[in-house]
Amino acid sequence: MTTRIAFNDFTRYDHSADVTAIQRVLRSGWLILGNEVRQFEHEWADRCGVNHAVGVGNGLDAIEIGMRSLGIGAGDEVITTPMTAVATVLGIIRAGATPVMADIDPTTALLDPRSVLRCISTKTRAVLIVHLYGQIRSMETWQQLCSSYGLLLIEDCAQAHDATSHGQVAGTFGAFGAYSFYPTKNLGAAGDAGAIITNDLELSNRSRTLRNYGQVNRYEHPLTGLNSRLDEMQAAILRGRLPQLSTWTARRREIAEMYRDLLANPAITLMAPPASPTEHVHHLFVVLTEQRDELQLYLESRGIESLIHYPIPAHLQRSLKLLPCDPNGLTAAEAHAAKCLSLPCAPHLSDSDVATVVDAVNSFGR
Numbered sequence: 001m002t003t004r005i006a007f008n009d010f011t012r013y014d015h016s017a018d019v020t021a022i023q024r025v026l027r028s029g030w031l032i033l034g035n036e037v038r039q040f041e042h043e044w045a046d047r048c049g050v051n052h053a054v055g056v057g058n059g060l061d062a063i064e065i066g067m068r069s070l071g072i073g074a075g076d077e078v079i080t081t082p083m084t085a086v087a088t089v090l091g092i093i094r095a096g097a098t099p100v101m102a103d104i105d106p107t108t109a110l111l112d113p114r115s116v117l118r119c120i121s122t123k124t125r126a127v128l129i130v131h132l133y134g135q136i137r138s139m140e141t142w143q144q145l146c147s148s149y150g151l152l153l154i155e156d157c158a159q160a161h162d163a164t165s166h167g168q169v170a171g172t173f174g175a176f177g178a179y180s181f182y183p184t185k186n187l188g189a190a191g192d193a194g195a196i197i198t199n200d201l202e203l204s205n206r207s208r209t210l211r212n213y214g215q216v217n218r219y220e221h222p223l224t225g226l227n228s229r230l231d232e233m234q235a236a237i238l239r240g241r242l243p244q245l246s247t248w249t250a251r252r253r254e255i256a257e258m259y260r261d262l263l264a265n266p267a268i269t270l271m272a273p274p275a276s277p278t279e280h281v282h283h284l285f286v287v288l289t290e291q292r293d294e295l296q297l298y299l300e301s302r303g304i305e306s307l308i309h310y311p312i313p314a315h316l317q318r319s320l321k322l323l324p325c326d327p328n329g330l331t332a333a334e335a336h337a338a339k340c341l342s343l344p345c346a347p348h349l350s351d352s353d354v355a356t357v358v359d360a361v362n363s364f365g366r
Helices: 016-028 033-049 059-068 086-094 115-118 140-148 201-211 232-262 294-301 330-339 351-363
Strands: 052-056 077-080 098-101 123-130 152-155 174-181 194-198 285-288 340-345
Touching: 016 033, 016 232, 033 052, 033 194, 033 232, 052 059, 052 201, 052 330, 059 152, 059 174, 059 194, 077 086, 077 115, 077 201, 086 098, 086 123, 086 140, 115 140, 115 152, 115 285, 194 294, 201 294, 294 340, 330 340
Parallel strands: 077 098, 077 123, 123 152, 152 174
Antiparallel strands: 052 194, 174 194, 285 340
């Protein structure tokens, strides 16, 4: 019987640290906004090299709360990419602003600055870049573009934990970075969790108020907030897993390097390699092929699970079809969405697992 290679397999991880963390929280008797959250915020801020981290309920809330803390809302436009999880776009909408869809660079699937320039209007307040698949690139370009037009730079770092460019961590190049710790992320909790990182004290204080009903003192609510509190249990679990992040990141990079060295099928195209190994943490390893459905079925027949991130770009979602877009269209995003396929790249994979995936991809169609 063929051994199945799962895309993510949480049963293959050591959960002893999780059990210890859960027991510690239960014994403390404090379950919401306590010491575990404060300690994780401190540890994550230190890891990212910033002054402040604010734990919130999830990555979507991190985007909304961060934007609201900056005063972004009704009448404002925020330019972003359609090639992302829909939460990126929903965060803009929930803040009260209007998302404007710009196209991507087909070699990286990241937001294309040339398309962004075509989308800038008098209503534009910010550019929200997404570090898709775990890669950060050309950050100087984004900083210069936003500075030239008086725009705020915001980073969706949901897939880029530990990615750095010239020693600077994802999420530290603009006004704030929004992180998700959904279980499948490079640093994942055992449920939903998220955080905002920033060097802006006022933004961090306002975010802390907004996440907790807009409350500053008990039963005193100067802001209209929401309930988006990173709970003690998830914070404790994240604290226990954080020391393993470097090891997990290194393994993802090893797997990606093996794929780049060994994949050789003319029906498959690889994404552009990072300029520096530190700029990519390979949350996903994505290949492009015109025969995506056939390849996915073939891999499944060989016991290999693959996934598609993301088959329907945001501007083609039925709920988002009326959003403004680049006047030249979003052809690169649409083409990418039709051809992208994510291969297993999680730290639990053995070298033998990787060799099996390589052999299957290389034998496809031959």
